Amino acid sequence: MGKYYLNYLDELEAESIYILREVWAQFRNPVILFSGGKDSIVVTRLAQKAFYPLKVPFPLLHVDTGHNFPATIAFRDNLSKGLNTQLIVASVQESIDQGRVLEEKGKNATRNSLQITTLLDVIEEKRIDCAIGGGRRDEEKSRAKERIFSHRDIFGQWDPKNQRPELWHLYNGGYQEGEHFRSFPISNWTELDIWNYIKREKIEIPSLYFAHKREVLWRNDSWIPFSSFLEIDKGEEVVSKKVRFRTLGDITITGGIESECDDINKIIQEVAAMRNTERGNRSDDKRSETAMEDRKKQGYF
Amino acid sequence: MIETNQLFRFTTAGSVDDGKSTLIGRLLYDSKSIFEDQLQAVERTSSKKGFNGIDLALFTDGLKDEREQGITIDVAYRYFTTPKRKFIIADTPGHIQYTRNMVTGASTANAALILVDARHGVVEQTKRHSFIASLLNIPHIIVCINKMDLVDFDEKVYEELCVQFKEFSSKLLVQDIRFIPISALLGDNVVQRSDNMNWYQGAPLLHTLETMYIGSDTNRVDARFPIQNVLRPQTDKFMEYRGYTGKIESGVFRKGDEIVVMPSGLTSKIKSIDVFEEELDVAIAPMSVALTLEDDIDVGRGDMIVRSNNTPEAVKDIVVMLCWLGNTPLNLKTRFNLQHTSNKQLAVIKEIIYKINIDTLERVEGNQDLKMNDIAKVKISIARPIMVDTYRKNRNTGSIILVDGKSNETVAAGMIT
Numbered sequence: 001m002g003k004y005y006l007n008y009l010d011e012l013e014a015e016s017i018y019i020l021r022e023v024w025a026q027f028r029n030p031v032i033l034f035s036g037g038k039d040s041i042v043v044t045r046l047a048q049k050a051f052y053p054l055k056v057p058f059p060l061l062h063v064d065t066g067h068n069f070p071a072t073i074a075f076r077d078n079l080s081k082g083l084n085t086q087l088i089v090a091s092v093q094e095s096i097d098q099g100r101v102l103e104e105k106g107k108n109a110t111r112n113s114l115q116i117t118t119l120l121d122v123i124e125e126k127r128i129d130c131a132i133g134g135g136r137r138d139e140e141k142s143r144a145k146e147r148i149f150s151h152r153d154i155f156g157q158w159d160p161k162n163q164r165p166e167l168w169h170l171y172n173g174g175y176q177e178g179e180h181f182r183s184f185p186i187s188n189w190t191e192l193d194i195w196n197y198i199k200r201e202k203i204e205i206p207s208l209y210f211a212h213k214r215e216v217l218w219r220n221d222s223w224i225p226f227s228s229f230l231e232i233d234k235g236e237e238v239v240s241k242k243v244r245f246r247t248l249g250d251i252t253i254t255g256g257i258e259s260e261c262d263d264i265n266k267i268i269q270e271v272a273a274m275r276n277t278e279r280g281n282r283s284d285d286k287r288s289e290t291a292m293e294d295r296k297k298q299g300y301f
Numbered sequence: 302m303i304e305t306n307q308l309f310r311f312t313t314a315g316s317v318d319d320g321k322s323t324l325i326g327r328l329l330y331d332s333k334s335i336f337e338d339q340l341q342a343v344e345r346t347s348s349k350k351g352f353n354g355i356d357l358a359l360f361t362d363g364l365k366d367e368r369e370q371g372i373t374i375d376v377a378y379r380y381f382t383t384p385k386r387k388f389i390i391a392d393t394p395g396h397i398q399y400t401r402n403m404v405t406g407a408s409t410a411n412a413a414l415i416l417v418d419a420r421h422g423v424v425e426q427t428k429r430h431s432f433i434a435s436l437l438n439i440p441h442i443i444v445c446i447n448k449m450d451l452v453d454f455d456e457k458v459y460e461e462l463c464v465q466f467k468e469f470s471s472k473l474l475v476q477d478i479r480f481i482p483i484s485a486l487l488g489d490n491v492v493q494r495s496d497n498m499n500w501y502q503g504a505p506l507l508h509t510l511e512t513m514y515i516g517s518d519t520n521r522v523d524a525r526f527p528i529q530n531v532l533r534p535q536t537d538k539f540m541e542y543r544g545y546t547g548k549i550e551s552g553v554f555r556k557g558d559e560i561v562v563m564p565s566g567l568t569s570k571i572k573s574i575d576v577f578e579e580e581l582d583v584a585i586a587p588m589s590v591a592l593t594l595e596d597d598i599d600v601g602r603g604d605m606i607v608r609s610n611n612t613p614e615a616v617k618d619i620v621v622m623l624c625w626l627g628n629t630p631l632n633l634k635t636r637f638n639l640q641h642t643s644n645k646q647l648a649v650i651k652e653i654i655y656k657i658n659i660d661t662l663e664r665v666e667g668n669q670d671l672k673m674n675d676i677a678k679v680k681i682s683i684a685r686p687i688m689v690d691t692y693r694k695n696r697n698t699g700s701i702i703l704v705d706g707k708s709n710e711t712v713a714a715g716m717i718t
Contacts, residue, residue, distance in 0.1 A: 004553075004585055005516060008308040008387040017589040018548045021529040025602055025643070049577040050546070050589070053539045054532050137378045144377040163375065164711045165401055165626045167408040169548075170640045170702045174709030188389055190380050 009197060012189055016043075017050040018169065019148055019185040023130055024050075024057055026173035027181065030130035031088065033119075033301055034060035034080075036072035037248040038205055039134030041079070042194055043185055045203050047132075048083065058132065059086035063119050065111040066093040067229045067250045075206045090122035108220075110253045116299045120156040123180055130173070130181040133301050138190045142293035148187055154178040156299030182301075191246075192271050199264045209267065211244040211259040222255025246271075306382075309515060312391040312406040312413050312439070314430035319416035320447050323356075324485035325379060325392055331492035332381050332507060376406045385511040400659075400674040401626040403433055404714060408700070411515050412441040414506075419452045419482075423465045429659050431466075435473035436622060436676070436716065438693060440518045442470075442478045443509060450484040454497040472662060474693075481506050519586050520695045524552030525613065526606040527642035527688075527698075532591060544575060544591035545600060550642065550697035551586045552608070559609040562600050563688045568609060569596040586697075603644040605688045605698075613698060615686040620654070620718050621701065622692075623671070623679045627712030631671035637703040637712070639683055647684040648703065654678040671713075678718070692716035 006014065020043075023030050032047060034040045047056045060080050080087040092111050095101045095118045104110060123131065137144045147163050149171040164172055173181055186194070198205060215226040217238050224230070226238045229252050243256035244267075261267045292300075313321050347356040379390040391406030407413060413434040417427055434442055444466055452458045459482045470478060481490055482501055489495035490505040504512070532544035554560075558571045574581040575591040584590050592606060600606075607613060625631060631650065639648035655664040656677040671677055681701075692699030703713040 004521065005307060005519075006585075006588065008306050011308045011587060014548060014587055014589040018529070021546050021589070022643075025530050051532060052575075052577045052591075053534045053536070053542060053544075055534075138380045141377075144379065145375045160375065165405045165714070166711075167405050167702055167714045168697065168700045169409070170642075170700065172640065172702065172704050172709070172711045174638065174704055176709065188378070188380070190382070192382070193387075 009193065009200065012186075012193060013046065013049075013197070015169070015188065016046045016185040019171070019183065020047050020050040020132070022149075022171050022173070023132060023183050023185075026171070027130040029126070029128050030058050030132055030183070031061040031126075031128050032056075032058045033131050033133045034062050034076065034087075035134070035248065036062070036069075036076045036206060037134065038194055038198065038209065039136065039186060041203060041205055042189075042197060043132060043134045044079065044083070045201060046185060056083050056085050059088050061088045061090065061122065061128070061131065063090050063115045063122070064092060065115060065250045066091065067111060067227070067252045069206070069208055069225070069248060069251050069254075071206050071208055072248055088122065088126065090118050092118045094118075095121065110250055112250055112253065113295055113298075113300070115301075116156075116295065119301070120299050123156065128180060129175065130183050131301075132183045132185065134186060135182075135184045135301060136189050136191075136194075137184075137187050140292045142296055146184060146187065146296075148184055149173050150182045150184065151175065152180050152182060152299065156180070158182075158296050158299070160293070160297065192268070195264070195268045195271050199268060206248065208245045208248055210263070211242050211261050213240050214243050214256065215239070216241050216243055216256060220255065223258065224253070224255055225251055227251050306384075307386055307515065308389065309386045309412070309510065309513075310389045310391065310410050311510065312393055312403070312410040312434075314393060314403055314407075314413060314415050314434070319418050319426075320485045321414075321416050322392070324414070324416065324445065324447065324483070324491065325390060326356075327485045327488055327491045328390075328507065329379065329381055331488055332383060376402050383507070383511055388510065400429070400433065401624065403430060404437065404624045404626070407433055407437040407439055408696075408714070410437075410439050411518050412443060412510070412513065413439045415442060415444050416447050417444060417462060417466065419446050419448045419458055419462065422462055423469055425660050427466070428469060428662070431470055431473060431475075432659060432662060435470075435475045436624075438474075438696060438716070440476055440515070441513060442475050443506070444478065444480045445485075445506065446480065446482045447485050449482045449489060449495075449498065450487050454482075454484075454489075454495070456498070456500040459498075459501075479503070479509065481509065520551035520697075521586070522552055523611055523613070523690060523695060523698075524554055524558075524608045525550040525642075525688075525690070525695070525698050526554065526592065527644065528600060528602055528604050528606065529643045531601055542593070543597070544593050545606065546589070546591045547606075547643065548589045549584055549586040551695050552611075553583060553585050554590075554592070554606075554608070555584075556580075556582050560594070560606050561609050561612060562598060563605045563607060563612065564615045564686045565599070565604065567596075567598045567600075569594040569598055571595075603642075605642065605644075607688070613688040613690050615688050617683050617686050618651075619681050619683065619687075619689060619701075621679060621681060621715035622718060623650075623677050623703075623713050623715045625671040625673055625675045625677070625713050627705065627710055628673060629712075630673075631712075633669065636706045638706055639681070639687070639701055639703055641687045641689070641701045642698060644687050646687060647706075648681050650703075651680040651682050654680065679715075681715070689717050691718060693718075 101114045216223040244259045393403040393406035483490040572593045690698045699717045701715045
C-alpha cells in the first residue's frame with residue numbers, strides 16, 4: 001500500500017465492521033434483520049467479512065409480510081444456505097391468524113405496520129437482545145437522528161428525545177431484562193455508497209433491482225407490480241413496462257420506476273443522477289409527513 | 302474517483318438564530334444534494350408557514366417536535382458528496398441546554414463550523430461552542446461570519462469580528478482557525494463565490510471543506526490496536542487459527558512487527574494481518590483487521606496490542622476533563638462502567654478538582670456537584686488498569702465514557718489529560 005489514507009468506501013466499510021464486532025461482543029443473542037433488500041444484503045456481506053474465517057455468527061431474521069416478491073424469498077433461502085446461517089422467519093400471516101393484529105382493509109391496505117407486532121413478538125420469544133438493521137441515516141428524516149446502538153424499552157419503543165449520547169466510537173449496549181437494542185452498522189452510508197460497494201465487492205442482488213419487462217399498474221404515482229394480492233379498481237390497467245425497483249419491500253406497496261438499467265454500472269449512473277429519494281416510491285412513507293417517525297417510535301425497523 | 306475520495310466529518314454550531322440550519326440547507330441545496338420530493342415537501346411547508354421562497358432550514362429538521370417548534374433538539378446527520386469528498390455533517394443544537402449534543406457531534410469531527418451573526422458579534426454561545434470545539438480537540442475551526450447581507454456586506458464589520466474572535470480564542474488550544482464572510486440565506490460564499498464581497502480574497506466555504514488538509518488529523522505515529530473479539534473457527538481448514546479482531550485506532554502495523562500485549566506485557570510478533578480472505582503486509586488507522594500472532598498467548602477483548610518500542614501508559618488513576626451528560630446530577634458514591642476503547646471496567650469519581658465556568662472560561666474550585674452540561678476536571682479511579690494516551694495526542698485512546706451501572710445510561714464523556 002503506497003498511500004497513507006483510506007478512501008471513503010474503505011473507511012465506511014471499516015467502521016461498519018467495527019460496529020458488527022462490537023455487537024457480537026456486547027450482546028448475547030443478536031440477529032440480522034434480513035428483508036432481501038440491498039441494504040440487508042450489504043450488512044450480511046459486511047458480517048461475513050467481519051468474522052471470517054468464522055461463519056456469520058448471527059441468524060438472519062426475516063419478518064415475512066406474506067406479500068413477497070417470489071424472487072426475494074428464493075434469494076433469501078439461497079443466501080442463508082450458502083452462508084450456513086440459521087434463518088428465522090417471523091410471519092405476519094400468523095400474527096393475523098392468531099388475532100395479534102388486525103388486517104387493514106380497502107385498496108390501500110398494507111401489512112407494513114403489522115410487521116411491528118410480529119417483530120416485537122419474535123424478539124421476545126427468541127430472547128433477541130439486538131436486532132441489526134440495514135437502516136441508513138440518509139433514507140428518511142427521523143432516521144437521521146438514529147443512534148448506531150439504539151435502545152428500545154420493554155415495549156420495544158424508541159424514544160427519540162431521550163436517546164443515549166453516542167461519542168467517538170464508544171458504543172454503550174447496556175440494557176435491562178426485557179429491553180433490547182437495534183444496531184445500524186451502515187448508518188453513515190448513502191444509497192449511492194451501497195451501490196458502489198455492491199459493484200466493488202461483486203455482491204449478488206435480486207434481479208428485481210435490474211430493469212426487466214414486468215406486469216405493473218399505475219397507482220400512488222408509481223408502478224406497482226401486479227400480484228394476486230392486489231385489488232384492482234375500475235380504471236386501473238395492468239400493463240407491461242420495463243421497470244426496476246429502488247427498494248424492495250412488501251410487493252403491494254413497493255413502486256417500480258421506469259428504467260433501462262439492466263446492469264450495475266447503469267444503475268450507479270442512474271442513482272447518481274436521481275432527483276427523487278428512494279423511499280419516494282414507498283407508499284408506506286407517504287401516508288403522512290411523520291409516517292416513519294411514528295412507526296419507529298412503536299418499534300418499527 | 303472513489304479511489305481518492307476521502308471522508309470528511311464536520312459539525313456545526315451556532316446559537317438559536319445564527320442560521321445554522323439555513324447554512325446546511327444551503328450547502329445541500331447548492332451542491333445539488335437535495336432531492337425533488339424533499340424539495341417539494343419543503344416548498345409546501347414553507348408556503349404554509351408564510352415564508353417567502355423556500356425555508357432552507359426545513360431540510361435539516363427531522364423530528365416532529367422540531368418541525369413544530371422550529372428548533373433542532375438532537376444531533377442529526379446529513380450526507381453529501383462532491384467529486385472531491387464525501388461529507389458527514391453532525392448538525393447539533395445551539396441552545397445552552399443541549400451542550401451535551403454538541404459534545405456528541407464534535408467528538409468525531411475533523412472540523413467545526415462556528416456561526417457568528419454579523420450583527421451581534423461574538424456572543425456567549427459562540428464562546429461556549431468554541432470552547433467545546435477546542436476541548437474536543439477538533440483539528441480545524443471555520444468561523445462563518447453569517448448574515449453579511451444584513452450589514453451591507455461591509456468588510457469593516459467582518460474584520461472587526463475576526464479580531465474579536467481571535468482575541469477570545471487566543472485562550473483556547475486550536476491548531477487551525479479560518480474565517481469566511483457568508484450569507485447562508487442568499488448563498489454568498491457558501492458554494493459560489495460572492496459578488497457582493499469582492500474584498501474577500503479567500504475561498505468559499507465548500508471549496509475550503511473540499512481542500513482542507515486532513516492527513517494529519519489522524520495519529521500516524523502511535524500504533525494502537527484494542528482487541529474486540531477473538532476468532533477461533535476450529536474448522537478443519539482453520540484448526541489452528543486464532544485471530545484478534547479490532548480497529549487500528551492510530552499508527553501503522555506491519556507483518557513481522559514486534560508487539561506487546563497490554564496490560565499483561567506478553568510479547569510476540571505479528572504473523573499475519575487479515576482482512577477477509579486477503580493478507581496485508583501493512584495496515585493503517587482506521588482499518589478494521591484481524592491480527593494473528595507468532596506465539597500462542599492469552600489475549601482477549603479489552604487488551605491492547607501495541608508496538609514494543611512505543612507503548613501507552615497502563616493506569617488505574619486518571620485525570621480527565623469530564624462533560625456531564627446525564628439528566629440526573631452526579632452522586633459521588635455511584636459505581637460506573639467506564640468504557641475506554643474495547644475495555645470496560647468499574648470506576649468511581651474520586652474528586653472534582655475544579656469546574657469550568659463555560660461563560661468566562663474560569664476555574665471554579667471547591668464545588669463537588671456535577672449536573673447536566675457541566676464541564677469539570679476530575680480524578681477517576683478504575684478497578685483495573687486501562688491503556689491510555691492523552692486525548693490531545695490521541696482522540697481514540699484518550700477518550701472514555703461513563704455508564705451508570707444501574708440505569709445503563711451514558712452519563713459522562715471524558716478526555717484524558
